[in-house]
Amino acid sequence: MTMSLPLTIGPLKSSSVITRYPGNPILQPSDVPYAPSLVFNAGVAKYEGRYVMVFRNDYADEANKTMLPASTTNLGLAFSDDGINWEVQPKPCFGINDDEIIRTYDPRLTIIDGRCYMCFAVDTRHGVLGGIATTEDFEKFDILHTTTPDNRNMVLFPEKIGGKYVRLERPFPVYSRGGKDRFDTWISDSPDLAYWGNSRLLLGVEDVPYANDKIGPAAPPVKTSKGWLATFHAVDRDENRGKNGWESSWKKRYTAGLMLLDLDNPHKIIGMAKQPLLAPEAPYETDNGFRNDVIFPGGMILEDSGEVKIYYGAADTVECLATAHVDDLLKLCLE
Ligand code: BMA
Numbered sequence: 001m002t003m004s005l006p007l008t009i010g011p012l013k014s015s016s017v018i019t020r021y022p023g024n025p026i027l028q029p030s031d032v033p034y035a036p037s038l039v040f041n042a043g044v045a046k047y048e049g050r051y052v053m054v055f056r057n058d059y060a061d062e063a064n065k066t067m068l069p070a071s072t073t074n075l076g077l078a079f080s081d082d083g084i085n086w087e088v089q090p091k092p093c094f095g096i097n098d099d100e101i102i103r104t105y106d107p108r109l110t111i112i113d114g115r116c117y118m119c120f121a122v123d124t125r126h127g128v129l130g131g132i133a134t135t136e137d138f139e140k141f142d143i144l145h146t147t148t149p150d151n152r153n154m155v156l157f158p159e160k161i162g163g164k165y166v167r168l169e170r171p172f173p174v175y176s177r178g179g180k181d182r183f184d185t186w187i188s189d190s191p192d193l194a195y196w197g198n199s200r201l202l203l204g205v206e207d208v209p210y211a212n213d214k215i216g217p218a219a220p221p222v223k224t225s226k227g228w229l230a231t232f233h234a235v236d237r238d239e240n241r242g243k244n245g246w247e248s249s250w251k252k253r254y255t256a257g258l259m260l261l262d263l264d265n266p267h268k269i270i271g272m273a274k275q276p277l278l279a280p281e282a283p284y285e286t287d288n289g290f291r292n293d294v295i296f297p298g299g300m301i302l303e304d305s306g307e308v309k310i311y312y313g314a315a316d317t318v319e320c321l322a323t324a325h326v327d328d329l330l331k332l333c334l335e
Contacts, residue, residue, distance in 0.1 A: 005182075005205065005212040009236040012210055012255055012279035017328035018310075021084065025284055025318035026311075027055060031088050032076055035059045038290050039076070040313030043109035043220075044083075044299025047116050051080040052138065053299070053311070054093065054107040054118060055319055058290075073103040075120070077138050083301065083309055084321065093138050100124050104131070108298055110156040110220045112165070117193070119154040119167070119220075122146065130154035130169060132193055145194050150174075153216040153233070156193075157266065158223065164189035166266055168202065168230065170216030183214035185232055187267045200267055203232065203259065210255055210276050213237040218256055219300035219310065226330050227270050228261040231297045231310065234276065244292045245315070254294040255279045256312065260333035271333035278312065278322060289315020302326055 029036040034057075042055035054075050061071035074092035096104055102123040110117050118133045118141065127149020133141040147154070153170040160166075167190070172183045188199040205215045211234035218231035234257045241251045255276035262268035280286050280293040292315050299311035306326045314320045 007212070008238045008240070009210055009212055009253075012236075012253075012276050014278045014281055015273065015275055015324075015332060017324045017332060018277055018322050019324065020282055021321040021323065023084070024282065024320040025314065026084060026321045027053070027078065027086055027088070027319040029318075031078075031086070032057060033088060033090055034076075034092065036076075038317050040316050040319055041106045041296050042298050042311055042313065042319050043107040043118060044301065044309075044311045045109035045111050045116065046083075046301055047109075047111055051083040051301075052109065052116075053078045053080065053086060053319075054109060054138070056105045056107065056313070057092065058105075058316075073105045075104065075107055089138075094118070094120070094133075094141055096122070096143075100126070106153070106298065108155045108220055110158050112156065112158055112160075117144075117156055119156060121152045121154075124149070128152050128172075132156070132167075134193075145190075145196065147196075153218075155217045155220040157221050157228065161189075161264065161266055164191060164198075165193050166190075167196070168217035168221070170214075172214075181214040181235070181237075183216060185216055202261075202267055203269060203272075207272075208232075208234050208257055209274065210234055210257070210279075211236055213252060215257070218297040218312075221261065221266070222300050222302045222308070223263070224260075224302065224326055224330060226260060226334070227263050228266055229300070229302075229308070229326070229329055229333070230259050230261055231277065231300060232257045232259065233296055246290050250291055250293075252291075252293075253280060254296055256295050256297050256310070258329060258333060260330065273332040274335075277324075277329075277332070278310070280315075282314070282320075284318055284320065285314045287315075289317040291316040
């Protein structure tokens with residue numbers, strides 16, 4: 001396996017099978033009734049007859065007098081009858097109060113056997129890790145598992161496969177790749193959601209033609225007749241990029257990729273879309289954001305009609321929706 005990656009990727013376009021919701025963004029800071037700055041990277045699921053969204057809300061930490069709108073984070077909650085119009089609940093729903101923990105963010109929701117599970121990232125004073133919690137009411141969460149550092153972007157499959165729970169994840173080893181990001185997508189399984197093992201590499205950054213930096217899971221996978229449809233985030237870096245958003249320099253672009261995994265052996269990739277499913281093009285993805293040119297799916301729902309709703313954070317600032325037909329998504333992976 002060659003590890004050399006292209007220095008630049010060049011212009012990228014979204015797939016023609018995808019349609020952005022014309023009313024995007026579907027959730028933005030002005031929709032949130034408590035201190036909001038940036039509302040993005042949400043987990044979304046259909047649960048007990050309605051859509052539920054847990055979103056990341058980054059806000060300025062007044063105590064630290066930071067100029068950035070994003071010095072700390074809580075997780076907000078919203079419900080919807082149609083998956084488009086959202087009712088944000090009056091207060092944030094999740095956080096961990098512990099001196100070791102700086103913040104929790106990037107929630108991902110999966111329903112397994114009628115129970116709701118949430119994977120999330122945790123910044124701690126000793127590294128970044130992933131957690132899995134379960135809840136019945138989105139008020140009380142029981143934490144079932146946390147990883148060692150450094151790991152992030154965990155997502156659960158919506159059912160057991162071969163008698164085991166399965167997750168995708170993105171560890172970020174600093175030693176292996178010469179100090180570069182070069183992070184990959186891994187797959188692990190568990191008998192009980194608490195103890196995880198059988199970890200193996202699923203997809204390497206070098207396997208994605210539109211990435212030269214890092215990749216990782218995005219929304220939790222969705223079951224189809226042909227396999228598990230799984231989105232991933234793909235990052236390319238270009239040293240010629242400069243200021244683009246709040247920070248003095250932002251050299252990365254985040255696109256959404258799509259792959260198809262074998263139903264019984266999800267560590268087997270059956271196909272992958274050759275081009276990004278979504279690349280930053282719309283103004284809310286490319287301009288006036290905290291970090292422009294970032295698309296990060298966190299929720300994917302297959303409706304009975306065959307429509308697939310893909311929820312994604314745009315420019316680390318707002319939450320958006322795009323749709324496609326499941327048959328077109330499968331074709332993209334298999335052609
Ligand atoms: C990653 C995470 C994501 C974020 C992305 C782009 O490292 O923090 O939550 O969307 O960067 O800023």
